[in-house]
Amino acid sequence: MAKKESSISWTNFTWNPWMGCHKVSAGCKFCYLYRNFENQNQDAKNVFINTSQLFKPLSIKKSQLIFTCSMSDFFLQEADKVRPQVWEIIKNSQHHTFQILTKRPERIKKCLPKDWCQKNYSNVWLGVSIESMNELHRLHTLKDVPCELRWVSFEPLLGEIFLSKDEIDIIDWAVIGGESGTNGNYRKSELSWFLSLMYQLRDSQTPIFFKQFGTWYHHNHFYLRDWKGEKYCPNFNEFFRIRQYPKIKDNG
Template sequence: MISKTGIQWTGGTYNPWYGCKKISEGCKFCYMYRDRDEGGVDPSLVIKSKKETFERPLKMETQTLIFTCSWSDFFNPEADEWRPEVWEIIKNTPHEYQILTKRPERVLQCLPDDWGAGYENVWLGVSVENQARLNRIDILKSIPAKTKFASFEPLIGEINISPAQIKVLDWAIIGGESGNLEGPYGFRECKLSWIEILVEDLEEYNIPIFVKQLGTHIAIEYDLKDIKKGGNIKEFPPHLQIREFPNGLRYVDNQIYL
């Protein structure tokens, strides 16, 4: 099986490699760094998964929505030698693969020769944590892909996205930062208004939106029961209880239906 996950917007995770280098503000309290540190493993060391894990999608018969490289970056330069084999796995399996990157400038040089207008089963996304990183959407615009999305998580600043940038997207994820209440892996402020502004702008252009979590800061501010993540949709303000998907997918009772 693909690894089970608490990430609400996917059916499971697949990690053909682990480890990554921090490259922008959103990386500061990276959950992969936290978990690898706690496990006594250097999180900056990029290592290939064992054969069983690397080839896991080939053994799955049921079509699944898969977040690919949840503990790394699919376009990490240190994984260049392994990526062609993963493209072959992706191409030859029935699953839907969600690939999210903070390195969109590397995507074009890392695509397979037969990519064309994009593999039908690949969703290509960029992380946008603040206004300074909106340029990642501009880069995404120039990359052919069947489904394009942005993850505004961890949202650590107000974002004013332009209509031209919104029109690049087929889907948007929004979430405040979660982290520990003490220790080196904390969390930063996310204001409810930052989420509301993004939702309002995206809704104007009918972009499917998935509000994943409000984050630890808002959870504390509003005394939510899910203090760690603020991820219980029943605790969201009604106008932010939005969990939509592109491509006709549905989300009902915490289950994703392809």
């Protein structure tokens, strides 16, 4: 893998062919995207095509884990016209692995390219965000999409989640984390929620990437402090130092 260029701990590189988004569920309440846009006196709801970054993956020669649309949602309706071009870029960048995460899985099938199949797009991981049991339906929608790898981001975790064996079998990779924020704009994730979910997934040997406890613990619990999932304090609980990945195809 090439040198890490993203501040998001579970990826190497972020690519934003478009930027801006709309809030759709409880997990969006304190979204970092909105904070970033507000800091620049911009309206995050005004989606725009980021033309300067559109072809970026084609210029990166060494294999990368690329989180696609970290500042939007890949299946956002406003991107429908440009998305076919982005699919072509992805297909022509087989040496990269593209991590696509959405809160809109109901739009996936209608937004796939005509030549979609695991052979042509084996470098794509499709994932959904699940913050609580209220969003568990997203996993069932994802199950019906043929793809190389299905993953879930349980972040920010806002409640205890109970998975059936069939639901666990859908998940090829799980990212788990609490909420980050500023000025009190963050919610606490209970340790029991993390532990319960991790035990459920570990029993099935599902790769787990525990990202962070969240900002509440950073300010209120010395032994569980971390820095946005990037750096642990010296006394960080060993049980949570788990950062696994599924097997990654490396073609360059």
